[in-house]
Amino acid sequence: MINVTHTENQIQNVLNFQDLISTPFQGEINAMCLKRNLIGDFSEIVEKVTLNENMSEISLEELRELQLSEQGQLARKILLNDFKGLKEHGASPTLNIIKCYDRDDAFPFFPTDVYSYHVDRSPIATDTFLCTYYGASSDIIPNSQATQKILIPEIRAELKKLYGESDEKGFESFLSEYFFDLHYQPKPNAQPINLGIGNLWKLAIDHPESKVLPCLHRAPKEKTGENRLMIIC
Structure with a gap:
């Protein structure tokens, strides 16, 4: 039997890791959360790792040697x-420190970086798992509170200019090839949901076997001088 504390909008809260990985998405639910109050000093790990670039992956060997x-x-x-639990589940987690x-900035009217609300896509059935241990944490937003950017008339018109041809089928392929179709714009008065620190999340993504809408999410604007520590897969 699956232990579920309650369902809130698109989010389903679970009580343990096994429920998180085994509970399927259904109905309007496209985000699951294992809420946790973690102990330990994660800032110390961030401070001990030398960051030579804007983002660096920490290997398990490096982590163990600190x-x-x-x-x-x-x-x-x-x-x-x-890391071990996600790996045993069949995921490929990475532990990152992010400045x-x-x-x-290739298309000023349409940025496609992770600071824009977007969905993840995969050709096979899978989910996105993530947890922020230190620093600013990501946001999600209900699907009903955002509009796919390629459907906004003025943005679509600019994209057609960029495409430069009249072939509609080719235009749709162009939108997918350059990932324009993955991005969304919040509606006025939209209410983002912050994922918090220490919580382990599972987010639905766009794949051929999915029975739910993919979860819209974005990376946070980092705080000056405070690097993020997170795991994602």
Whole structure:
């Protein structure tokens, strides 16, 4: 029997990791959350890792070799356990320290970077898992509170100019090829939902076997001088 605390809008809260990975999305639910109050000093891990670029992946070997205080060791144990659980589930988790993501300025009227609300897409059935342990955390937004950007008339008109041909079928392929169709614009008075610190999330993505709408999410604007620590797969 699946232990569910309650359902709120598109979000279903679960009580343990096994329920998180095994509970299927259905109906309007396209986000699941394992709420947690984690112990340990995750900031110590962020401070001990040298960041030479805007984003760096931490290997398990590097994580294990860090000289940490007792609180830092508690944080490391949680990271290793989360990584192990996701790996055993068949996912391919990465542990990242992030100063900021690259911005997309190729099309000023239509940025396609992760700071824009977007959905993930895969040719096979899978889900997105993520947890922020330190720093700013991501947002999701109900599908009903956003509009696919390619359906907004003025944006679509600019995209057709960019495409430069009259072939409608080719235009639709162009939108998919350059990932324009993955991005959404919040409606006025939309109410984003912050994913919080320490919570482990499962988000529905766009794939051929999906029975629910993909979850709209975005990366947060980082706080100056505060790098993020997160796991994602």
